[in-house]
Amino acid sequence: MIRVGINGYGTIGKRVADAVRAQPDMEVVGVAKTRPNFEAQSAVEKGFDLYAAIEDRKPQFGEAGIELAGDVEELVEASDIVVDACPSGIGADNAEMYREYDTPALLQGGEDSDVVGASFNARSNYDAVEGVDLVRVVSCNTTGLSRLIAPLQEAYGIEKVRATLVRRGGDPTQSDRGPINDILPDPVGLPSHHGPDVNTIYPDLDIDTLGLKVPATLMHMHSVNVSLESEPTAEKVRTLLEGERRMFVIPEWLGVDGSGAIKELAQDADRPRADIWENCIWGESISMEGNDLYLFQAIHQESDVVPENVDAIRAVLGEADQEESITTTDEAMGLDVPLTQMR
Numbered sequence: 001m002i003r004v005g006i007n008g009y010g011t012i013g014k015r016v017a018d019a020v021r022a023q024p025d026m027e028v029v030g031v032a033k034t035r036p037n038f039e040a041q042s043a044v045e046k047g048f049d050l051y052a053a054i055e056d057r058k059p060q061f062g063e064a065g066i067e068l069a070g071d072v073e074e075l076v077e078a079s080d081i082v083v084d085a086c087p088s089g090i091g092a093d094n095a096e097m098y099r100e101y102d103t104p105a106l107l108q109g110g111e112d113s114d115v116v117g118a119s120f121n122a123r124s125n126y127d128a129v130e131g132v133d134l135v136r137v138v139s140c141n142t143t144g145l146s147r148l149i150a151p152l153q154e155a156y157g158i159e160k161v162r163a164t165l166v167r168r169g170g171d172p173t174q175s176d177r178g179p180i181n182d183i184l185p186d187p188v189g190l191p192s193h194h195g196p197d198v199n200t201i202y203p204d205l206d207i208d209t210l211g212l213k214v215p216a217t218l219m220h221m222h223s224v225n226v227s228l229e230s231e232p233t234a235e236k237v238r239t240l241l242e243g244e245r246r247m248f249v250i251p252e253w254l255g256v257d258g259s260g261a262i263k264e265l266a267q268d269a270d271r272p273r274a275d276i277w278e279n280c281i282w283g284e285s286i287s288m289e290g291n292d293l294y295l296f297q298a299i300h301q302e303s304d305v306v307p308e309n310v311d312a313i314r315a316v317l318g319e320a321d322q323e324e325s326i327t328t329t330d331e332a333m334g335l336d337v338p339l340t341q342m343r
């Protein structure tokens with residue numbers, strides 16, 4: 001069994017902990033938090049050993065009646081690999097601790113790419129990270145774009161990608177984020193950071209991205225144009241994407257008109273936390289004009305990187321090849337069950 005520690009038990013960390021626990025070849029050593037709160041309580045309720053991330057705050061856990069298993073350093077030492085899901089920037093600060101204990105670690109998309117040895121997306125560059133000590137699982141948006149680029153690149157070749165990312169203002173719990181009544185070009189200048197981030201996975205890809213922020217919390221929406229090197233029909237592209245894992249091509253008859261309906265679908269399907277691990281592409285939006293492909297896809301920011309973290313664990317440790325890992329991850333999480341079916 002691969003022993004996995006989770007440092008940072010928030011939006012991403014708690015989902016990764018559940019996904020790791022579901023794997024047949026992995027166990028969760030424990031999770032680290034800085035303070036007792038409802039997430040600390042639920043970690044304990046779920047039977048995860050809880051470790052203190054900040055020494056000075058340890059007494060707060062005792063006062064709240066929450067038992068600690070130890071300090072984060074002990075968690076790191078006892079783990080074969082750590083998934084760091086701390087807020088942006090803290091993962092980079094933690095890198096020294098992972099080096100000190102000779103424990104490989106995965107950082108998340110909020111960290112700068114130059115902090116790590118490699119960036120990762122399971123569909124695109126699984127084999128590139130074996131043996132790399134510090135790896136970054138790219139952000140939710142970059143994951144969504146990379147998953148789409150991979151099959152198009154292989155099947156048709158890509159001249160250029162242009163994508164406009166309409167981004168949720170914050171996650172549902174982030175009441176301090178916004179805008180609450182505005183539409184913000186973010187950034188105003190070209191490119192948004194997403195294009196260069198995709199280039200950490202596809203260094204030679206010609207890609208321009210623009211970003212906006214809107215008053216929404218449910219999902220991101222991408223308006224994508226890919227100039228291909230050949231001219232397949234829209235039907236052929238649709239069939240290709242329908243055959244991809246971690247991609248849900250929404251049929252017209254479902255009547256799913258936006259991210260609200262996708263979230264409802266995930267709730268009806270009894271997905272944990274109503275998570276949508278797949279890219280959701282509107283089938284009828286897949287269009288070809290000459291060699292230009294157009295489509296809309298929705299990305300669930302809180303969960304699409306979760307299966308990617310699980311695969312990155314095996315990829316870094318050299319425990320399985322790409323096909324084997326993705327299959328195992330998807331079956332264990334229930335990602336192989338289509339969004340239209342109950343789990």
Ligand SMILES: NC(=O)c1ccc[n+]([C@@H]2O[C@H](COP(=O)([O-])OP(=O)(O)OC[C@H]3O[C@@H](n4cnc5c(N)ncnc54)[C@H](OP(=O)(O)O)[C@@H]3O)[C@@H](O)[C@H]2O)c1
Nearest residue numbers: 008010011012033034035053085086087088108110140301
């Ligand atoms: N949410 C998204 O949409 C999303 C999507 C893809 C990637 N990411 C990336 O994933 C990373 C984590 O994001 P998130 O959304 O999960 O953040 P989050 O919800 O704020 O969770 C991070 C957790 O880390 C804990 N923490 C803070 N300082 C810590 C420390 N020094 N040691 C250990 N734990 C600490 C915090 O909990 P306590 O202080 O209560 O312990 C917090 O709950 C970021 O790099 C982010 O960019 C986020």
